[in-house]
Amino acid sequence: MKVEQIYTGCLAQGAYYIESNGEAAIIDPLREITPYLEKAVQRGVKIKYVLETHFHADFVSGHVDLALASGAQIVFGPNAQPAYPAYITRDGEELKLGNITLKVLHTPGHTLESTTYLLKDESGKDHAIFSGDTLFIGDVGRPDLAAKSDLTQDQLAGLLFDSLRSKIMPLANDVLVFPAHGAGSACGKNMRKETFDTLGNQKQTNYALRSDLTREAFIKEVTDGLLAPPAYFPLNVKMNREGYANITEVLKQGLQPLTPDAFEAAANETGALVLDTRKPEEFTKDFIPNSINIGIDGNFAPWVGTLIPDLKLPILIVAEPGREEEVVTRLARVGYDYTIGYLQGGMEAWKKAAKETDQVHSIAAKELETAFQADKHLKIIDVRKASEYGSEHLETALNAPLEYFNDHLAAIPKNETVYLHCAGGYRSMIAASILKARGFKKLVNVLGGFQAIAETSIPKTAFVCPSTQV
Template identity: 60%
Template structure:
């Protein structure tokens, strides 16, 4: 028997590849299925089942493409109603893969179809659980995403989740390995540990949600501090439940090189958003007017989802040459399939064609220290927890993920400084502000990390972030 966790850091997502004898199972696959197909071919095994723990909200699963290419059936837990053919497991139903068995344990609460898969090895020993978003390391799945679909409140769902954990997870042996669908950084929970694998006994000791004295306390603690979920989540759920276009088709359409002379016209004709995926360091020096910068080398896909929201919106790309396929793949992971093409020759081609360009004023932390006065306006776009831990004195906290709200309050007649932790998020914010005609600001390279190193500017006392979540 072999269990392999295939972890994708930018989504903080874990898929699982399980082999016994000449058969395999895959749990919660990502959108691009070639890595799984390559593993199946290398191991010379047949994919018997594709297990889905629930209808994912934060990414588009590869279940449909994988099923089409292998013939393996898709398995969901009880109450699931997908728009395509699938096996809807009964609670405690057993599935055999080679010499091992996988038992479906219905664990509703995060969503009503949420299911944990219990692996029983060839000796009949309960060995591992694949918990999806029911149980994370250090946390549990947020119970506020399925409210509209169920006509239940988040309190109702949290109570159902409590019952699931107490009746299905807590009675299992402490030695069982826990394989969650997500780790630290995912928006599906609020307090996840950095590790991606643990034993259940340790989670029973260290996971705050598993250590509540009663259901009422569990509901209160799990709901406390929950921020609003990203707005694109609902669209990903709809794609996972209702179906989507094959990634092969998406890739063929998106890998369309567009000459600089045609790029502007295509944007105007289609209303496409120009997404520039180059680094903030390159973007600020020159870019196509009104384009939005979300750097590929960062939490690219989640920030695209947060900033653009509508997965159907047409996109035109400006990329570092040679990264076009990676960009389209990572966009597809969160459902942004409507890529019309990319600028052939990247930004250099646009500039060489004599087209209009724009730039963002960016300064170093040292220059910021020289220009800073007690009357300076500073906008910190980090999360509230980061800001609460430590920030520049009198800085305003305006988190990037709420920019569509606070951008309306900005007075462009008053200059302000803009920063995040390291410069990635602040350049996203800068590009959004600039595209809305707000230009009277200066972005700080290196963000608060660079500012703090100088030890020249007044900052609040550091507070451990875990106490401010």
């Protein structure tokens, strides 16, 4: 028996490869399926099952393409109603894989079809659970993503409480827990950085598994403080339920190299969004006017999904030369299939062609300190989360969290110099590029963000519930 976790940090997502006696199963695969196919060929095994724990909201699964390419059977738990051929299991059903068994534990709550797969080894001993978004390390799945069903989020949270206590907590303490996500995912609130654990340790440390927790208290704790999910979540659920374009075709379309003239013409003719994925410190110096900066080396896909609501919007890519395929692939992971090409040669080619460029003025935190000493009424916008802002912020700064930034544009003055900062500089450059594209000209980005500003003498304060929020 072989069990391998295939963890993708940028999505905080765990897929799983399970093998026994010449047969393999893949659980919750990413959209790019080549690594799974290559692994099966290298191991000389046949992929028998592609197991889905639920209809994922935060990424497009590779189950449809992988089943077509390998001949494997797509498997869902009870209540799933996909628009393509798949095997819908019964609660308690056992699936044979070589010499081992995968038992279906229907665990609704995160979604109605959410299912945990219990792996029994060659001797029949319970070995591990693949819990999807039902149980995380340190947390459980949020119950609001399926609240458009006939059930409210409180009713779904109640189902989750029942699922955990009737299906998962009775299992032995030495059973391993392999979840679909880790810290950084928007599918839960308090996930830990570890990507697996024993169930016994989770019973001791996970707030949601406390033995004295009542159903009512569980519902309150699980639903308290939930932020609105990114806008692309329901669109990804739809793609995972109904099917999607083949990843090979998406890559072929997106990896069209365009000269500066062709790139400019495509932008003008299609109305495509120009997405610049370079580092913020490179973007600030020179960029194509009206382009949006979301750096590939940051929390790229979730920010794209949060700030670009239309999955069918044509996208043109500006990237560091050699990273174009990575960008198109990571966009496709979250359902952005309409990339129509990239700038061949990157910004250097654009500048050599004498095309128009724009800049964002950036200053060090010490320069902000000097400016503040001269004018205590500087317009400073803090784009961190409300919780970050509440823990400590500049006394005069207004909070416009980046995840809701499009809702706050009207409150930011166009005719005054506006200073932008986040925690380290990644999010503030995204905000600056959004403002630039909407005609704001008097913008100053603070390099190093609040981490650098904290070392200055500019007055700071803290409170739990920020009230100066635009």
